[in-house]
Amino acid sequence: MVLKGINLSARQGQVIAIMGSSGCGKTTLLKLISGALKPTQGVLRVAGEDLVGLDQAGVYRLRRRLGMLFQFGALFTDMTVFDNVAFPLREHTDLPPDMVRDMVLLKLEAVGLRGAAELYPSELSGGMARRVALARSVALDPGLILYDEPFAGLDPIALGVIGDLIRRLTDTLGLTSLVVTHDVQESLKIVDYVYFISEGVIVAEGRPDELRASEIPYVHQFVHGEAEGPVSYHYPAPSYQADLGMGHV
Amino acid sequence: MERTTIDLWVGIFVAAGIAALLFLAMKVGNFGGFQAASTYSVQASFDNIGGLKARAPVKSAGVVVGRVSEIRFDNERFQAVAVLTLDQSFAFPKDTSASIMTSGLLGEQYIALDAGAEETMLAEGDALKITQGAVVLENLIGQFLYSKSEEEAAALDGQ
Amino acid sequence: MFDAITRTLRRLGSRTVNTLWRMGVATRFFGLTLLHSGTAFRRPQLILKEIFSTGVLSLIIIVVSGLFVGMVLGLQGYQTLQTYGSEEALGILVALSLVRELGPVVAALLFASRAGSAITAEIGLMKATEQLAAMEMMAVDPVARVVAPKFWGAVISMPLLAAMFSAMGIFGGYLVGVVLIGVDEGSFWSQMQAAVDVREDVMNGVIKSVVFGVAVTIIALFEGYDAPPTAEGVSRATTRTVVTSSLAILALDFVLTAIMFRGV
CATH class of the missing domain: 1.20.5 (Single alpha-helices involved in coiled-coils or other helix-helix interfaces)
Structure with a gap:
């Protein structure tokens, strides 16, 4: 049991961040929302559909209205940037090729990479790959986009670009964005609302400015990046003296 | 790409x-050999076919003219019946004889046809009347010993 | 002492259970692949692409190996047959060993190490870099979109590769036997034609290569799909593909040979 009772809601046009230290159940939450995992108990509604009683076809139907950005983009390495973005269109629609082309170029233009259409993912930098992946996740104009650690392993410039892009796409396309991250500084700049998860429960929530000023020990430690706090630096262990055999002396 | x-x-x-x-x-x-060309089948009964197998060649004067398409046992006459599929382009007289021969040292067996002299030719479904089965080594040795002892007996009688 | 025995038995038991369990999962995976082949056949372009990456890219190794195996057969066969004074049977020896055994088996072994390992590595990497998960998130079934086309592409390629291997081998045997050593060309071909049967030998060889193709491909696909999503996991899975499918080829070959050439 990783998650023990999360009450979370998101509105259209909002960027919601879910934060917490590694292994707190953030990824599990994403898997639940996307239907990759089924909750053992409880209610889970995404876009008005009850996910608990949904079969495989239902999950797939739901996912067409859902975009997801994976940690490192997860672009298809055997396809060009263009084919990557065209993939969901070709799989799910019967649009004629020139229309697919127009739509793909439109999405690529939105992330500023129309010029990179004929490159392969191996020729892209980490930030560019993630922008392409973002263009791919919005290809079918979903209502909700999930981001799994969109800021991991990026240089400061790319970080800013991605953050900016998430905000801008959410506003212009009128989507709901759900960002799972532990990058506090970057995400606090762009999100509307933050949930903090620790050990499977929501420990704090609020707007970014509220959380910056928060006095809750866990949030304070997390936001300011302190080594000691409720999350201990030491892994639970017997006393150091006893382990070194000095207890007997 | x-x-x-x-x-x-x-x-x-x-x-x-x-x-x-x-x-x-x-x-x-x-x-594309015989399967493709038009063929006709005749039957030949043998007392013993030895090691003859289906698909063995049927030769006449050393030339392959057909193949053994089937071997079965006739439970009324207690004989082996071989069905020979012959190429339509080769016609043989009705009194042609068939014998089972061995080629080479390795012992692949085949059927040799000896053309007869009759005017009418073999047609689909005909049976060959004169046949010579495979030579079985044990029988050969047996015959040899038998004739030897007969000779000796005759020689003794003569004395 | 008693402890050691129990431990050994327990290890044996857990290995057996594990192996059986994996075989069960692999069988289920095979069934799923067949079940989800509809997409692949509706979009032949997907299969064509896989025929390219498994078949066309294995062409060089198959053709060159076939040629050399045939040349060695010609040389060795001649040496042996010569002592019995039946050099003319060289054609039979080369053709029968290639068409019945070496063609399907060696081509499948090469196929396992060339195309099989590539399939495992590709699918394993797609899994490790979350490409399969991304596909599933886009409501596209990876088994239908990735696995099934690869399966059919490889299964179509395999018999063609085996036939090319045999043909090249016979040509190699001809080169060494007839052109180089000087065995009579007429008897080389005619004896071969008299001894090789299309249904019994050529067809059975083709059936063998189809069976091997299915076995190698499903092992390669399953190992890739089942690989732990790490660099180490993928590399281990690739090795396992080559080892498992080689053993499977040889074992299946024995079984098939026993069934096919029982009466001959």
């Missing part, structure tokens, strides 16, 4: 593969 390039290469690949299969079937195997 361009889609047309892939198409081209796959086309070459499949064509080469089919060509290889055809090569194996036509040039290496015996397809």
Whole structure:
């Protein structure tokens, strides 16, 4: 049991961040929302559909209205940037090729990479790959986009670009964005609302400015990046003296 | 890789593969030999077929003129019946005889046809009347010993 | 002492259970692949692409190996047959060993190490870099979109490759036997044609290569799909593909040979 009772809601046009230290159940939450995992108990509604009683076809139907950005983009390495973005269109629609082309170029233009259409993912930098992946996740104009650690392993410039892009796409396309991250500084700049998860429960929530000023020990430690706090630096262990055999002396 | 390039290469690949299969079937195997040409079948009964197998060649004067298509046992006459499939282009007289021979040292057995002298030719479903079965080594030795002892007995009688 | 025995038995038991369990999962995976082949056949372009990457890219190794195996057969066969004074049977020896055994088996072994390992590595990497998960998130079934086309592409390629291997081998045997050593060309071909039967030998060889193709491909696909999503996991899975499918080829070959050439 990783998650023990999360009450979370998101509105259209909002960027919601879910934060917490590694292994707190953030990824599990994403898997639940996307239907990759089924909750053992409880209610889970995404876009008005009850996910608990949904079969495989239902999950797939739901996912067409859902975009997801994976940690490192997860672009298809055997396809060009263009084919990557065209993939969901070709799989799910019967649009004629020139229309697919127009739509793909439109999405690529939105992330500023129309010029990179004929490159392969191996020729892209980490930030560019993630922008392409973002263009791919919005290809079918979903209502909700999930981001799994969109800021991991990026240089400061790319970080800013991605953050900016998430905000801008959410506003212009009128989507709901759900960002799972532990990058506090970057995400606090762009999100509307933050949930903090620790050990499977929501420990704090609020707007970014509220959380910056928060006095809750866990949030304070997390936001300011302190080594000691409720999350201990030491892994639970017997006393150091006893382990070194000095207890007997 | 361009889609047309892939198409081209796959086309070459499949064509080469089919060509290889055809090569194996036509040039290496015996397809297109007698199976393709029109044939007729005749039957020959033998007391003993020895090691003759289906698909063994049927030769006349050393030339392959057909194949053994089937071997079965006639439970009324207690004989082996071999069905010979012969090429339509070779016609044999009705009194042609069949005998089972062995070729080479390795002992592949085949059926040799000796043409007779009659005017009418063999037709589909006919049976060959004169046949000579396979020579079985044990019988041969037995015969030899038997005739030897007969000779000796005759010699003794003569004394 | 008693402890050691129990431990050994327990290890044996857990290995057996594990192996059986994996075989069960692999069988289920095979069934799923067949079940989800509809997409692949509706979009032949997907299969064509896989024929390219498994078949066309294995062409060089198959053709060159076939040629050399045939040349060695010609040389060795001649040495042996010569002592019995039946050099003319060289054609039979080369053709029968290639068409019945070496063609399907060696081509499948090469196929396992060339195309099989590539399939495992590709699928394993797609899994490790979350490409399969991304596909599933886009409501596209990876088994239908990735696995099934690869399966059919490889299964179509395999018999063609085996036939090319045999044909090249016979050509190699011809080169050494007839052109180089000087065995009579007429008897080389005619004896071969008299002894090789299309149904009994050529067809059975093709059936063998189809069976091997299915076995190698499903092992390669399953190992890739089942690989732990790490660099180490993928590399281990690739090794396992080559080892498992080689053993499977040889074992299946024995079984098939026993069934096919029982009466001959």
